Amino acid sequence: MLTRKQHELLSFIQTRLDDSGISPSFEEMKEALDLKSKSGVHRLISALEERGFIRRLPNRARALEVIREPESLGAKAPARVDGARTVAARAAAPAPTPSAAPRAANDVVEIPLHGRIAAGAPIEAMETNAILPVPAALLGAGEHYALEVSGDSMVDAGILDGDFALVRRTNTARDGEIVVALVRGEEATLKYLRHEKGRVRLDPANAAYDPQYYDANEVEVQGKLAGLLRRYH
Known part of the structure; x- marks a missing residue:
């Protein structure tokens, strides 16, 4: 189960990806969620990553991908963030399956x-x-x-x-x-x-x-x- 702030951040990231194809910066996420510092954003990102809702894309700085949405989004959408659309309508869609292939030893x-x-x-x-x-x-x-x-x-x-x-x-x-x-x-x-x-x-x-x-x-x-x-x- 995600906290309200985790819901809001997940929604904000997905909306930015839908609108522009580019994940928001940590500064933009900090301002959107009205956090006092970027360390709060880092903690939320780490929590979402550890729980399998997002992942960092290799070889691209600041690139995030939403790979799973919590079931609760389908019943009750999180609060809107900076006017961003929620991802409730997408909750029923099958989540992409992350690649299970191991990284090559020379990957950077x-x-x-x-x-x-x-x-x-x-x-x-x-x-x-x-x-x-x-x-x-x-x-x-x-x-x-x-x-x-x-x-x-x-x-x-x-x-x-x-x-x-x-x-x-x-x-x-x-x-x-x-x-x-x-x-x-x-x-x-x-x-x-x-x-x-x-x-x-x-x-x-x-x-x-x-x-x-x-x-x-x-x-x-x-x-x-x-x-x-x-x-x-």
């Missing part, structure tokens, strides 16, 4: 490259329109993005300055996992996640750096490290 997927992230003191991670081609074999299920690593505080984990961190978008993680942590809503850093005495501890992988301690409400997990890309000059 384009994922968003969202600026630089600190592996040291937190720095701002800016969203950009840049795209990074990544071998599909490096990515698992879910939505991914890339960040260029700045700093040396994660060198003992094999993460070097100038590497590209491949990140699976999620807002939850277990202790001991390497995460992208947004600190105080402004700065992002790549660290091991730990919880200690009701606080969040972000641990480096370099003895020259000290752990960073924050109140739980000051840290938001925005993804988990899924892989690395490195260029040799």
Whole structure:
């Protein structure tokens, strides 16, 4: 069963695809659903993808496809979003069957490259329109993005300055996992996640750096490290 916001987003995406053949941007989805930040859109997209209602199309940035519609849409349509038509009339149509063929080892997927992230003191991670081609074999299920690593505080984990961190978008993680942590809503850093005495501890992988301690409400997990890309000059 989908939440109201998930219904609204699914309807908005389908309407845009029907009207223009192009899925809406995250900024457009944020404004259409009256959300405060794009992170809310990312969470809704991830939930819809995990439940099999949408999928990301390979080799195309920001491309989404609606592959299934909830049965409840046929009985009660979700609220209209920005005047968009609902997809209730389409609920009875058979859902397309996703291809079950495995990706070839040399397949390339384009994922968003969202600026630089600190592996040291937190720095701002800016969203950009840049795209990074990544071998599909490096990515698992879910939505991914890339960040260029700045700093040396994660060198003992094999993460070097100038590497590209491949990140699976999620807002939850277990202790001991390497995460992208947004600190105080402004700065992002790549660290091991730990919880200690009701606080969040972000641990480096370099003895020259000290752990960073924050109140739980000051840290938001925005993804988990899924892989690395490195260029040799």
